[in-house]
Amino acid sequence: MNTDDYTQTTDSIEAVRQIRQGHIDEGLAMLETSEISKTIINLTKAEVAYWREDYKNAMYYDEHSLTDDYNWGDPLAVTHHLRAYVYAAMNIGSISRAKEFLDYYIAQQHKRFTTGFMAPFNDIYKNAMRRLDSKPAKDEPVEIEIYNEGNAPSKFIFYGEDDTSSPQVAEGISRILSIMWNKVPTMPILDLYEKYAHNISLDDNHIMAARTYIKIGDTEHFEQAILRLVSNWMPSDKFEVMPMKLFVFNDVIANLTPSFKNLLLSMEKK
Numbered sequence: 001m002n003t004d005d006y007t008q009t010t011d012s013i014e015a016v017r018q019i020r021q022g023h024i025d026e027g028l029a030m031l032e033t034s035e036i037s038k039t040i041i042n043l044t045k046a047e048v049a050y051w052r053e054d055y056k057n058a059m060y061y062d063e064h065s066l067t068d069d070y071n072w073g074d075p076l077a078v079t080h081h082l083r084a085y086v087y088a089a090m091n092i093g094s095i096s097r098a099k100e101f102l103d104y105y106i107a108q109q110h111k112r113f114t115t116g117f118m119a120p121f122n123d124i125y126k127n128a129m130r131r132l133d134s135k136p137a138k139d140e141p142v143e144i145e146i147y148n149e150g151n152a153p154s155k156f157i158f159y160g161e162d163d164t165s166s167p168q169v170a171e172g173i174s175r176i177l178s179i180m181w182n183k184v185p186t187m188p189i190l191d192l193y194e195k196y197a198h199n200i201s202l203d204d205n206h207i208m209a210a211r212t213y214i215k216i217g218d219t220e221h222f223e224q225a226i227l228r229l230v231s232n233w234m235p236s237d238k239f240e241v242m243p244m245k246l247f248v249f250n251d252v253i254a255n256l257t258p259s260f261k262n263l264l265l266s267m268e269k270k
Contacts, residue, residue: 008238012036016044019241022266024048027241039068040239046081047242051265053258055088063101067108074236079124080244086131087247095132102128141249144208144215146186170199181208186216197225201232207249214251222255230264241269 011034018027028048031041042065049058062085072078082102089098106125110118127137173196180189193200193209200206206229213222226246233243242265246252256264 009035016239016241020269022268024265039065039070044239044241047244048265050084050088051242051261053261055092058088059085059094067105069112072237077237077240077244080247082124082128084244084247086128087253089132098132099129142182144211145182146215148185167199170196174200174202174205177205178202186212197228203229203233203245207252211249211251214255223260230267230269234270
């Protein structure tokens, strides 16, 4: 495929911007009539369809784009799409269809890449197949643990000034948080997260907070953490319209109601 097909065009840029701003149907209509490649149109339509729980069409759009040679800005993006793909297949009972596509997908990668570059694709394939068979996969996120004892997060903070409005302080706190989840008492780390959350941009901290809130049964704060993530989310690929990374976390996706997913989809994003 000619890589020129993936060059951004003025109309496609505006279409994606409209979708990210929450004008979903208007943006999709613009994208459909743009000069951009059909691969890009299908990838974008797939993301919207997953969040609308239109799983049959989401699978169709990914099946007609993931085997193309699109050069992802974020190499993990294809993994996130395939996690969503498997999730969709299991939700609508399309296991055989998904396995057939994954066999085709891995065969295409073997044609495209030499053996030395195939290890990541083989791992993606094997883990996806194991999920479809309801077996443990090797790339599942760590389980969330609740701790009541140990050093509180404050023991590791050396800021002399407690400035929750400072992005610099928040960035430092964010780095500390990112290495402390599942290692220090749960409630103090959640308190620290909440104190600086309005100024934290790192996705992983919002995800870990959300997953921890699920574990302790706090739906309200779980949703607040996800709202923060989506409102601060920065696309890693120029045509991404939603944080597909969330499909990696079964506990997160399982706790997103259809109405909340629609709210996230319609939110204004950066």
